[in-house]
Each structure stands twice: as structure tokens, then as C-alpha cells.
Amino acid sequence: MGTTEHTVKAFDEDIGELRGLISEMGGRAEAAIVAAMDALVKSDTSAASRIVSEDTRIDELESQVEKLAVRIIALRAPMADDLREVVAAIKIAGVIERIGDYAKNIAKRVPLIESRRMIEPISLLPAMANTATEMVHDVLNAFAARDAALALRVIERDNVVDDFYNSIFRTLVTFMMENPKTIGEAAHLLFVAKNLERVGDHATNVAEMVYYAATGEYLGDRAGREG
Amino acid sequence: MENMTETLKMTARDVSVFYGAKQAIKSVSIDIDMANVTAFIGPSGCGKSTFLRTLNRMNDTISGARVEGRIELDGEDIYASSMDVVQLRARVGMVFQKPNPFPKSIYENVAYGPRIHGLAPAKADLDRMVESALRKAGLWDEVKDRLNESGTALSGGQQQRLCIARAIAVDPEVVLMDEPCSALDPIATAKIEELIHELRGRYAIAIVTHNMQQAARVSQKTAFFHLGTLVEYGDTSEIFTNPREERTKDYITGRYG
Numbered sequence: 419m420g421t422t423e424h425t426v427k428a429f430d431e432d433i434g435e436l437r438g439l440i441s442e443m444g445g446r447a448e449a450a451i452v453a454a455m456d457a458l459v460k461s462d463t464s465a466a467s468r469i470v471s472e473d474t475r476i477d478e479l480e481s482q483v484e485k486l487a488v489r490i491i492a493l494r495a496p497m498a499d500d501l502r503e504v505v506a507a508i509k510i511a512g513v514i515e516r517i518g519d520y521a522k523n524i525a526k527r528v529p530l531i532e533s534r535r536m537i538e539p540i541s542l543l544p545a546m547a548n549t550a551t552e553m554v555h556d557v558l559n560a561f562a563a564r565d566a567a568l569a570l571r572v573i574e575r576d577n578v579v580d581d582f583y584n585s586i587f588r589t590l591v592t593f594m595m596e597n598p599k600t601i602g603e604a605a606h607l608l609f610v611a612k613n614l615e616r617v618g619d620h621a622t623n624v625a626e627m628v629y630y631a632a633t634g635e636y637l638g639d640r641a642g643r644e645g
Numbered sequence: 646m647e648n649m650t651e652t653l654k655m656t657a658r659d660v661s662v663f664y665g666a667k668q669a670i671k672s673v674s675i676d677i678d679m680a681n682v683t684a685f686i687g688p689s690g691c692g693k694s695t696f697l698r699t700l701n702r703m704n705d706t707i708s709g710a711r712v713e714g715r716i717e718l719d720g721e722d723i724y725a726s727s728m729d730v731v732q733l734r735a736r737v738g739m740v741f742q743k744p745n746p747f748p749k750s751i752y753e754n755v756a757y758g759p760r761i762h763g764l765a766p767a768k769a770d771l772d773r774m775v776e777s778a779l780r781k782a783g784l785w786d787e788v789k790d791r792l793n794e795s796g797t798a799l800s801g802g803q804q805q806r807l808c809i810a811r812a813i814a815v816d817p818e819v820v821l822m823d824e825p826c827s828a829l830d831p832i833a834t835a836k837i838e839e840l841i842h843e844l845r846g847r848y849a850i851a852i853v854t855h856n857m858q859q860a861a862r863v864s865q866k867t868a869f870f871h872l873g874t875l876v877e878y879g880d881t882s883e884i885f886t887n888p889r890e891e892r893t894k895d896y897i898t899g900r901y902g
Binding site for chain 1: 858885886887894897898
């Protein structure tokens with residue numbers, strides 16, 4: 419699909435640039451989540467503040483995506499899969515920006531969780547983060563390759579992240595009851611888990627858009643499911 | 646859609662057109678209904694204009710042209726020997742690419758059809774028909790004070806609306822438009838498009854256009870032709886956002902053509 423070139427080559431260049439921006443945004447958001455979790459586990463506050471400041475780059479990329487998409491719509495009047503891709507790109511950029519915000523949010527909590535070594539459930543978070551970032555990683559590949567099947571597999575994995583969240587929630591609540599002095603830190607960890615759970619949700623939303631861009635069908639229409 | 650059978654105006658079934666030995670249209674079946682504007686799109690030479698012309702037998706005038714298959718207007722075979730071609734063309738009017746008003750007054754351009762078809766018994770009837778047609782064509786206010794000036798003195802966009810007024814003056818059931826805006830500037834084009842929008846429902850309208858944005862703007866049904874075949878036919882919104890056929894997609898996204 420979409421392998422043939424447009425007669426107007428500048429159109430292909432615009433679409434290529436749009437995809438490039440999305441890839442860069444996605445790559446940065448994914449790396450930010452990984453780095454934020456790393457900073458959290460190592461209690462590395464300087465890495466954490468770097469992640470917070472680097473989030474502005476993701477915001478800038480989002481506005482670049484919007485401007486380019488508007489220009490493409492105005493100048494190229496895209497149709498069919500081109501149109502779907504441009505619309506999906508705008509929406510995906512918005513979602514990735516949110517994923518970047520979650521990374522920033524996790525990073526901001528790093529200095530607030532000082533006694534983390536005492537909070538044993540923290541060991542569950544990196545595995546949850548891995549699954550969530552893998553979803554982000556895969557969904558961006560699916561967008562780049564217009565791969566509807568890969569997008570569907572990302573959606574299926576959202577359950578895993580949800581299960582992680584439920585299990586971490588229960589563990590943390592139990593831990594808080596047993597160690598009331600750690601409630602402050604444990605609550606922060608709970609928010610971190612919630613942020614990761616949202617990252618999984620957002621990756622799922624992106625996957626639905628990728629599926630639409632690739633096939634022209636809304637997943638909601640097919641299965642009656644809610645993202 | 647549910648009232649398709651009630652609003653169905655013309656049906657073409659397995660229509661093929663030959664120019665001598667060359668087959669220009671290959672077994673095309675399509676319906677034209679009252680409720681929708683139907684756009685025919687496709688690259689040059691795909692047969693869309695040829696097909697449009699079969700709908701009021703304009704191809705009859707081309708020597709060596711031959712039409713096979715069946716085309717019905719209200720269930721009546723338009724290629725039957727009993728069909729009066731002049732009458733048919735009054736019922737199925739046509740507007741061409743370049744505005745072609747007669748070198749006569751604005752009034753006479755519009756009055757011509759009703760007069761030759763004997764639709765206007767008295768001068769007052771004719772006046773009324775001319776005014777009505779010019780109003781429907783959105784031209785009345787611009788020309789009401791100079792009906793005796795030559796039609797050819799109007800601007801290109803006005804001339805085209807005059808031709809539309811001329812086509813609808815005989816109260817046709819179907820209006821065929823063959824690239825009606827390709828010689829017009831964007832403002833005149835917008836006026837024609839607005840007019841098409843207003844005429845929808847009153848007449849069954851089929852339009853050939855090279856401008857895909859125009860097809861997207863004015864039609865509710867789109868038919869994509871390629872190499873003499875009807876590749877895809879469906880709701881315009883579907884065709885332009887999610888075409889089923891690869892060839893349609895390649896064409897509308899500008900990958901060939």
C-alpha cells in the first residue's frame with residue numbers, strides 16, 4: 419500500500435517529512451519514559467530534571483507536525499489514504515505529546531521519593547514500564563509501515579499493562595497499610611503506575627488511529643470496542 | 646438510499662460504446678437518480694465523457710459510433726426506434742465544457758428551447774419561462790435589465806449559467822454537464838457549483854469533471870472510470886476518504902493520471 423509515488427514529488431517529500439517528525443517525537447517520548455523510570459529506580463535527580471526540560475522539544479515537534487499537516491491539507495488537498503494519514507498524524511502527535519508529559523510527570527516525582535529503597539513494590543514498575551514503552555515503540559513502527567496487523571497486536575497488549583497496574587495498586591495499598599510512614603512515597607509510586615497505565619492507553623489510541631489510517635475502517639465500527 | 650427506486654431516473658446496463666473497431670466503453674452499468682448529483686471522474690481518455698454522451702444519444706452524431714447494452718429513462722429504452730431523439734434531448738439536457746450561447750440575445754438563448762418544443766403558447770408564457778429559467782440558473786438579477794443584449798457579450802461564467810438556463814428552460818428531467826467549469830475562473834466556478842447544489846433534487850444531475858475537488862464538492866455519488874471500464878462507484882464521501890479499489894486510490898491521491 420502506498421508504495422507508488424505521487425506524480426507531484428514534493429507531495430511525497432511532505433508526507434515523508436511528516437512521518438519523520440512523528441517518528442522523532444515518538445522516539446523521544448519513548449526514550450523519555452525509559453529514562454524517567456531509570457532515574458526513578460536510581461534516584462537520579464539530575465537525570466530527572468534533564469527529562470523535564472527536554473520535554474519542551476516534544477512540544478515543539480507537536481506544533482511542527484500541526485503546521486506541516488495544515489500546510490499539506492491546504493496545498494496538496496490530500497485524498498484517501500493520504501488524507502487519513504495526515505489526519506492521523508495530527509491526532510497521533512497530540513497523543514505522543516501527552517506521553518511525553520507522563521514521562522515528565524514521572525521524572526518530577528523522582529526527588530519526592532526519597533525512601534524508595536524501603537518501598538519494595540517499586541521493583542514491579544520497571545517491568546510495567548517496559549511493556550508500555552514497547553507498545554509505544556511498536557505502534558510507531560506500525561504507523562511508519564502502515565501496518566494494521568501490528569497495530570492490532572499493540573491494542574491486545576493493553577490488557578497486560580492494565581493487569582500490571584491492578585497488581586501494583588493492590589501491592590502498594592497493602593504496603594501502605596503495613597507501613598503508614600511511607601504513604602507519601604507510596605502514593606507517588608501509585609501515580610507513577612497510573613501514568614504508565616495511561617501511556618498504555620495512549621499507545622492503544624494511537625494504534626486505533628494507525629489502523630484507521632491504514633485500512634480506512636474504524637475499529638469501533640468493527641468490534642464495538644472502546645479505546 | 647432507501648428511496649432509490651422511487652428517485653431512480655436513468656439506468657444503464659452493460660453499456661458498451663465502439664468508435665469503429667475501438668471499444669471506448671466496456672460494459673458499464675450505473676444508475677442516475679434524482680436525489681443525488683453523480684460525478685464521473687477519471688484520467689483523460691477513460692471514457693467518462695463518452696459515457697455521459699450515451700445518456701442523451703449525443704454519440705449518434707459521431708459517425709462510426711455504436712452503442713450496445715440498454716439505457717433506460719423512467720424505464721423506457723432510449724435507444725428504441727420509437728424514441729424521438731429531439732424529445733429525448735429535451736428531457737435529458739446537456740451543458741458543455743465551453744459556454745456556447747447562440748449569437749442571439751440573452752432572452753432568445755433561453756426562449757429557443759421552449760419555442761421549438763412548442764411549450765409556450767403565448768408571449769407571456771414564454772416571458773415567464775425565460776425568467777424562471779434565468780432565476781433557477783442564478784442569472785436573473787444580473788441580466789434582467791439587458792435581456793436584449795447578445796448572450797455572447799456576457800462574461801464566461803455568465804455565459805455558462807446562460808447555457809444552464811437554456812438547458813433547464815425546457816424543463817428537463819436530467820441535466821448532463823460535461824466539464825462545465827473547466828473554462829471558468831474560481832469565482833464563476835463557485836457560482837456554478839452553488840447552482841448545481843440548488844438544482845439537485847429538481848433534476849437528476851450527472852457531471853463529468855477533471856477537477857477532483859469539484860467532484861468531491863458537488864456530488865453525492867462518484868463513478869471512477871479507467872480505460873473504458875467503471876472501476877468503482879459509490880458514495881462520494883467514501884470514494885474520497887476510503888476507496889475500495891487500488892486504481893481509484895492511485896488516481897485520486899495523484900499517483901497517476
